[in-house]
Amino acid sequence: MGKTDKAVLDVLLDRYGRTFAGEAGIKLSDHPKPLYQLLVLAMLLSARISAEVAVAAAKELFAAGYSTPKAMREASWQDRVDALGRGHYRRYDERTATMLGDGADLLIDRWKGDLRKLRDEAKGDDRRVAALLMEFPGIGPTGADIFLREAQAVWPQVAPHLDQRVLDGAGKLGLPRQARPLASLAHSNDELARLSAALVRVSRSKRTVDEVKSAAR
Structure with missing residues (x-):
């Protein structure tokens, strides 16, 4: 250098x-809960909204207890809307509340709530991981990139x-x-x-x- x-x-x-995970209060590690929180944050950051608002909305969701796919699924749609609103994530709050519930369902039903199983299914290949991440509602190429560039801190398989x-x-x-x-x-x-x-x-x-x-x- x-x-x-x-x-x-x-x-x-x-x-x-x-x-961005650090800004949202996520103590990132290779465990299901913080990895799920990172997925939620990546989805919120994908929208045409400021990073500051997306981070604030993530904090409100986690403060309300929706830090695991099970908790997110069990929360009512209105509970999710209200938490997003407290973070001023208002233009997309209703659609996002639906996507959060659907995404939690997918993660639980297909990967038992554990994104490490998704990574293992992709054999640690970042392009295959990205393709699987894009099956979640609200996660497109931008969201997959956001997730992976943060997850590489604890997933050496996808780095760089x-x-x-x-x-x-x-x-x-x-x-x-x-x-x-x-x-x-x-x-x-x-x-x-x-x-x-x-x-x-x-x-x-x-x-x-x-x-x-x-x-x-």
Whole structure:
């Protein structure tokens, strides 16, 4: 790693390197409950709504006790709508409440409520994992990428998962735009997930790109 890349990486991780799961209060580990919470968050982040609102809605759902597929399925549709509303997730609250219930049903019925079984069915191949994730209501290619770039912190089988949005952010900062060279800058899968989140945030704003470049000089 060159001095310039290291300086940019240090600034990125220091200022923007918190995962979206971390923001939502998810203590990510390779266990069913936090993995399900990450799936819920990925679905919420997939909508045309701000990341801040999606994170707030996830927090409200979890605070209401809907942190497992069983609890989500047993919650009434109105309970889910109300929790989403408290997070100001209002434009999509009714449709999303339905999708959350249907998704919980699918996870329980097909994978016994455990996303590790989905991963194992896909034999740890990130493209196959993504295809299975997209069977959940509300999870398309964007949602699958969100899930995988965060899950790679605890699922080494799918790492590195660096989607186009991450690579675009890297290119704007002069970092490698190819997955393997970019992944080699991180010292662990956890750091890779943090780097991915930071690059997604940076990719949204030229002002942020300029800030990081200036601080890294």
